Structures are given as structure tokens and as C-alpha cells.
């Protein structure tokens with residue numbers, strides 16, 4: 001089956017993030033079997049979705065991982081002019097949800113499978129397909145936890161996120177949280193009897209914004225744009241009517257951290273501000289939405305050289321968005337990454 005036909009099959013599964021993965025997993029497994037390769041299905045704790053993994057080539061040698069996520073973001077935008085889950089060709093372009101991010105990469109890896117399966121590989125190639133990446137990399141940590149029982153410690157991993165075929169060697173880490181403040185409702189004419197949750201949250205948000213400004217003073221990593229960690233309040237919700245004291249307010253905050261800083265610990269000052277509201281009679285809650293560590297630049301690695309040769313393009317140092325690569329690299333550097341205080345590094349380019 002050629003790569004376009006495989007892509008058409010993959011696009012045909014509306015494998016939207018947060019949904020059960022059985023249909024697409026079953027198809028990939030069946031396809032692999034026809035290539036003589038048995039992909040392992042590794043169910044996650046949710047019970048209805050799975051990661052997939054296989055080693056092609058010698059198991060006792062260290063090799064490279066080709067890694068991608070099987071799910072896509074929802075395709076509910078009204079701008080879709082045709083069924084987003086039917087692959088459509090228009091000239092030299094292919095349309096459909098996930099053609100680029102990132103079923104295209106999965107299709108390329110799967111199209112190569114029959115040839116890989118009969119090659120006399122000196123080093124193994126591993127395929128690692130994950131679920132719920134778009135929901136803050138929920139699936140891949142389970143896959144990475146299982147890796148030591150599946151293969152020798154890999155030499156490196158290629159995460160097939162869209163980057164115009166230019167290898168990206170580093171990205172920021174990220175943590176997102178929802179803050180919740182619960183006060184006491186009442187009629188606005190008796191403000192003395194209520195506890196206004198919106199007012200209380202406004203105080204926390206003002207402090208968070210000021211704290212976000214202070215992150216611009218460093219630590220810096222000149223590989224990134226911007227070269228410092230950043231923070232924003234993205235969503236705020238609370239209140240029902242102008243004459244009702246709002247008893248509940250939530251705010252979603254994210255932080256994007258340069259390598260060397262653990263994203264969740266950057267949120268600690270905000271957490272302290274939130275919990276200080278309890279002294280004024282409010283109830284508060286801190287809900288972690290997602291988090292993944294940064295991927296620090298790896299220079300001069302064999303993988304970087306290999307990718308430069310294969311793509312004919314110099315590798316690009318850093319992106320401010322995130323991928324599963326932070327987890328993949330973190331498996332071997334986790335303690336280092338999580339506990340180290342920031343040390344300035346010489347910028348490479």
C-alpha cells in the first residue's frame with residue numbers, strides 16, 4: 001500500500017483527542033501484520049485507548065524511535081468545505097484533519113514498514129505511536145514508562161511533528177492549570193454579606209500578570225523566541241448577573257519554560273497567592289490541566305547529523321511550542337531536569 005493510500009485510511013478514522021482509540025489501533029495492527037510485523041498494543045489506564053510499539057531489527061542493540069501521535073484535534077471549524085475525515089487531493093496538496101499533524105508522518109513510517117521488515121538492519125528502528133498528545137501528552141508517559149521492558153535504551157527519537165522537514169532540536173516546557181475560587185453569593189446591595197469570587201480572582205490574576213512580566217528578566221535561553229519563560233492567563237470565567245455577588249470564578253493559566261526550569265515550579269508563586277485567599281474565607285482549588293518538560297538543545301549528536309543528511313537542511317535550534325520529545329528525553333535526564341536550578345548556557349547559534 002502506498003503512502004497516500006495509507007494516509008487516506010488513517011484520515012478516515014475520526015480519532016479525535018480524548019476518544020477511544022480501538023478503531024485506528026486495530027487498523028494499524030492489521031496493516032502491520034500484513035507486512036509481517038506484530039505491533040504491540042499497550043492499553044493506557046483509561047481502559048479504552050492504547051499506545052502502540054514495535055521493534056524492527058535486532059532487539060539487543062540500541063536504535064532509533066520514530067514517534068507520532070494517532071489522535072487529532074477536533075475538526076469542528078465551520079471553514080471545512082468538505083468532510084475533514086475523508087482525504088481529498090487538490091493539485092499537489094492533500095487535505096483532511098491530521099494530514100500534517102501528524103498522520104502524514106505515521107503514514108510515511110507505515111509505508112516503509114514492509115521494506116524495513118525484510119532489511120538486514122544493524123540497528124533497530126522502533127515505531128512508537130501514542131494517544132492524546134493534543135490533550136497535553138497524556139498517553140506517551142505510559143509508553144515511555146514501559147520502554148525499558150520493550151527495548152534497549154534508544155539512541156534517539158524522531159518525533160514527526162510538522163516542521164517543514166527541518167529538524168528541531170529543542171523546545172520549551174509547559175504547564176497549564178485551572179485556578180478556582182469559591183466565595184459566598186448574595187444580592188449585590190449587601191456586599192457586606194457576600195464574598196466576591198471575581199474580585200478575589202482579579203487580585204490573583206493581577207499578581208500573575210506582574211509575575212509574568214518579571215519572567216522577561218530571565219533566565220534566558222537565546223535559542224528561543226522569546227528567549228525567556230512566559231506566562232499568560234488565557235481564560236477567565238465567573239459571575240451570573242451584575243446584581244448578584246459571584247460565588248465562583250475560575251482562571252486558566254499556562255507557563256512556558258525555557259530548558260533548565262521545570263514548568264510547574266514556575267507556577268508556585270501563583271499557587272501561593274491563590275491559597276492565601278483562604279485567610280479571607282474563600283475556598284480555593286488548583287487543578288493541573290497538563291504539563292510536559294522542555295527539550296534541551298542537543299548539539300553534535302549522531303541523530304542531528306543523520307537528519308541533516310537525510311533532509312538536506314540544517315537542524316533548527318528551538319521552537320516555543322512543545323512535543324512529546326520532552327518526555328522522551330526526560331526519561332534519561334528527569335532528575336537532572338527537574339531539580340537543577342537554571343545555569344546559563346552559551347547560545348549555540
Ligand SMILES: [Zn+2]
Pocket residue numbers: 069101102133161162
Ligand atoms: Zn502533533
